[in-house]
Amino acid sequence: MTARYRGHIELIPGEEGQPLCVVCGMCEKACPSNCISIGGEKPEGSKKKVLTSYRLDFTTCSLCGSCVDSCNFGAIRFSKEYNLASTRKEDFHFDLLKRLEESKQ
Numbered sequence: 001m002t003a004r005y006r007g008h009i010e011l012i013p014g015e016e017g018q019p020l021c022v023v024c025g026m027c028e029k030a031c032p033s034n035c036i037s038i039g040g041e042k043p044e045g046s047k048k049k050v051l052t053s054y055r056l057d058f059t060t061c062s063l064c065g066s067c068v069d070s071c072n073f074g075a076i077r078f079s080k081e082y083n084l085a086s087t088r089k090e091d092f093h094f095d096l097l098k099r100l101e102e103s104k105q
Contacts, residue, residue, distance in 0.1 A: 001080055001082070005078070006063045006078045007079035007080055007081045007082055007084075008056060008058050008061065008078075008079055008084075008094060009056060009061075009067060009068060009076045009077065009079065009096070010076065010077060010078075010079040010081075010096060011075060011076060011099075012074060012075055012076065012077055013100060013103075017104050019051050019075060019097065019100055020073055020074060020075035021051045021054065021073065021076070022048060022049065022073055022075070023038060023040030023049040023050070023051050024073070026071060027068075027071055027076060028067075029070070030066040030067055030070035031066060031067050032062070033061055033062050033064075034060070035056060035058070035060040035061045036054075036055070036057075036067060037053070037054075038051065038053065038054050039051075039052045039054075040052055051097060052097075053095070053097060054095070054097045055093065055095055055096070056093075056094045056096055057092070058092040058093070059089055059092045059093070063078075065078070
């Protein structure tokens with residue numbers, strides 16, 4: 001695997017395992033393919049938003065890297081996952097928050 005390989009994007013966990021994403025929306029705005037959709041909410045008594053959903057439609061992603069470059073918080077990166085194969089389009093609609101939680105287990 002080369003160092004510059006670009007797989008689909010993935011969320012980067014912080015020290016406590018929670019995503020570093022602050023729900024600023026810059027990755028969503030920077031995406032020319034409109035394949036990223038994020039959602040967040042501000043819990044009562046909290047100063048920051050909390051990420052509630054991060055979805056990637058990999059069927060339309062061009063792997064341009066605009067989302068990774070636009071993230072000022074270092075919350076997303078390209079994965080090294082390369083063996084993605086399926087005959088179903090739905091298998092390439094990723095819930096990145098769910099994938100991050102599954103990787104912790």
